[in-house]
Amino acid sequence: MSRIGPVFSQPEHKALIAYITVGYPSLEATLKAVPLLARSGCDIVELGIPFSDPLADGATIQKASFSALQNGVTPQLCLEVAKQLRQEVDIPLVFMTYLNPVFSYGLEEFCAACAKGGVDGLIIPDLLPDEGSELEAITQKRDLDLIYLLAPSSTGERIRLVAQRSRGFIYLVSVTGITGVRDRLPANLEAFVSRVRKVATQPLCVGFGISVPEQARQVAQVADGVIVGSRIIQLMEAENNLKSVGNFIKELRRALDEPNRI
């Protein structure tokens, strides 16, 4: 079993999941940020392996990916970064990337390297369960969780499919749209989460567009975890000492731990 399961077995605990792009704004920043995220209250960190054509991402992560690629970040380097981070943090580390870099590396080889480096799972937004059986078999052999996504547009049939196949948790995309900071949560979020809840036994984590503690608090009332990405990237590019990132994560943590405050 990967490290992801135990995160969700703590009673009354809502998972806080942070996304950062490896190598943005610099490799040093990534190496410093992940221990800080863990210390400040994150339960899982998603390490983004940059891809040249990130078609599910909005402007912030597009820019981060492009810049990381300019900095020479490759899947190989990301594997090394993860391995190094594994020496410093105990929380689960999950790679988030698109299929082609993984496919190009070789599915077997990539998963073997992930397992060796202490990575716990993979999120690949352009890999549907319909196309995923090969990678599912390989990840299971290596004790990696292949985490699938669902969207508000998903039909009952799609929800059943993902509920059968996703491991670790299910990533619920909060909006029909791409990643990025948004002012408000979609009105139908609660209905969407409960539609999935009726079918799935996995923990449900909601991402896309969550950027302030109040939104996180609201999401945590219906979901098991909250995923924050673009806002963290914006804070990371704003300054070097990462202080605001740490503070932001602590605020999110507080919002999740005291859901009835405010």
Add this chain to the structure above:
Amino acid sequence: MLSDNRGYFGDYGGRFVPETLVPALEELTAAYEGTKADATFWTEFESLSGDYSGRPTPLYLAERLSRHCGGARILLKREDLAHTGAHKINNALGQGLLARRMGKRRIIAETGAGQHGVATAAVCAMLGLECIIYMGEEDMRRQSLNVFRMKLMGAEVRSVSGGSRTLKDAINEAIRDWVTNVTDTHYLLGSTVGPHPYPLMVRDFQSVIGKETRQQIMAELGRLPDYIIACVGGGSNAIGIFYPFLPDRDVRLIGVEAAGRGLKTEEHAAPLVAGRVGVLHGAKSYVLQDNAGQIRETHSISAGLDYPGVGPEHSYLKDIGRVTYVAVSDEEALEGFQLLCKTEGIIPALEPAHAIFHAAKMASSLNKEQIIVVNLSGRGDKDMDIVAEALGVKS
């Protein structure tokens, strides 16, 4: 034939997209399948193909070009004479009618050279649909005439400044729009690329080119051609003319990719000749990529071929050896371009100029009894500035 129900041509194709798009792709697949049992859809398609698009386009025996080459007879399938100046209108019309049938009033599309954008803008104007075209900044600069044409026909042209600012990035941006506005929007994808059902559906709408060619050559010459040659970017004009001839093993099919500044440089756009298998824009196919699986920037003098991927059916046809794929450089394409201008008084687009060059080269080594058909997929008006610049002509 070909393509299973998951959209695979052999190992290629499939659906590699965000989950958000799955219901829309399923709806589109069902709607498209639905037209097959519905004669009224195809009656309207054929009627508008005639009255609006100007089909059938002629199959023209290029006598002076053939004589100049001194070998095989070269015939040109004149898609350049179709409305809006290229084969792109066939697919735009088919998908436009389908979108209307599905009740989608907002149409988005990507364009490289601008030909697909112009065709989409025209069809949307004719059908009264809202039209938004995504176009790379670099392509807007080199194809400014087409930008103006789209705007005249009521389309909004949105410039894409990410990545290489060309067709690949325009597709990324169109997919992002579709993910966001999926309920009321149809993505009118312009080539045989993308997730299932696009490669299949676009091929079917474009295969009118090959069907006509077959009828015309049988009527005029009483026999099938020895060779059919077409340029390949995403591959829609090529698959359109090849597809009806796939069972005819004696008809040799040749796809011409863009070798840009040379296959030994990184500045080309020839994934079938010089790429390896990967996943781009929703399908598994040959892709130009670096060792780390990042999609490479490409170069071709023709914006319509300047794309790192290719349709999955072409990848399959390459692997089984049914179609031979070659690459022709910028310089050679310019030579083909000028040759057709001077011998026939036909100004081709730079995309089919690649195919013209290859045909002319081949023809000289063949005998006079042999027949080559070239798909002249578009006209060259849009390329005047580029050609003038490349030839050092000051206008």
